[in-house]
Amino acid sequence: MTIRMDHVGIVVEDLAAAIAFFVELGLEVEGEAAVGGQWADDLLGLDGVRADIAVVRTPDGHGRVELSTFHSPVTTSTAPKAPVNTPGIPRLTFVVDDVDTVFDRLRAHGAELVGTIARYEDIYRYCYVRGPAGIIIGLVEELRRTTQ
The missing domain is CATH 3.10.180.10 (2,3-Dihydroxybiphenyl 1,2-Dioxygenase, domain 1)
Incomplete structure (x- = not known):
């Protein structure tokens, strides 16, 4: 299949x-x-x-x-801006060259950080931002390529 x-x-x-x-x-x-x-x-x-x-x-x-x-038809409700750990809340994640630069550009379009830009060891810099309609967008900067 x-x-x-x-x-x-x-x-x-x-x-x-x-x-x-x-x-x-x-x-x-x-x-x-x-x-x-x-x-x-x-x-x-x-x-x-x-x-x-x-x-x-x-x-x-x-x-x-x-x-x-x-x-x-006209909707009678909007999507909740629930916390990132709420079941069913969608997240889209994109790998980018530079988290800081991309976030700064997106901020001009209404993006807001959910938490902070976090670093996971020497592997990733990662953050979540709220984008259009409150959807959560992950931005990942790979600091080094990982092998799988």
């Missing part, structure tokens, strides 16, 4: 701001589209779906994130 991960999906309130955040992180816009109709209603189990989506990908083409904002 062959399996590969296609993408991670995130619903955001401000699609343009979310795209800008991920582009600043280093991802590239793969495409944008408006979606709706019966197939979307069937897929999502909702009625009257109208949404805009954008897909961003890592420069190597192996990781993709689908960002979507819904015009209808």
Whole structure:
């Protein structure tokens, strides 16, 4: 059986701001589209779906994130900004060249540190930031390559 991960999906309130955040992180816009109709209603189990989506990908083409904002149906709640140890809270983690530089760039797009930038031995510098819609984004700087 062959399996590969296609993408991670995130619903955001401000699609343009979310795209800008991920582009600043280093991802590239793969495409944008408006979606709706019966197939979307069937897929999502909702009625009257109208949404805009954008897909961003890592420069190597192996990781993709689908960002979507819904015009209808109107939601009645937002995702909680729960602590990082809450079951079911998604985290996306990216390897970056320099955690400090990337965090400084993302801060201009609303990123906030969850804890601090931590160092694990001489292997990693690692932090979690809150990104679009409160999603937790991990930033990992490899200080040396590990062997497995």
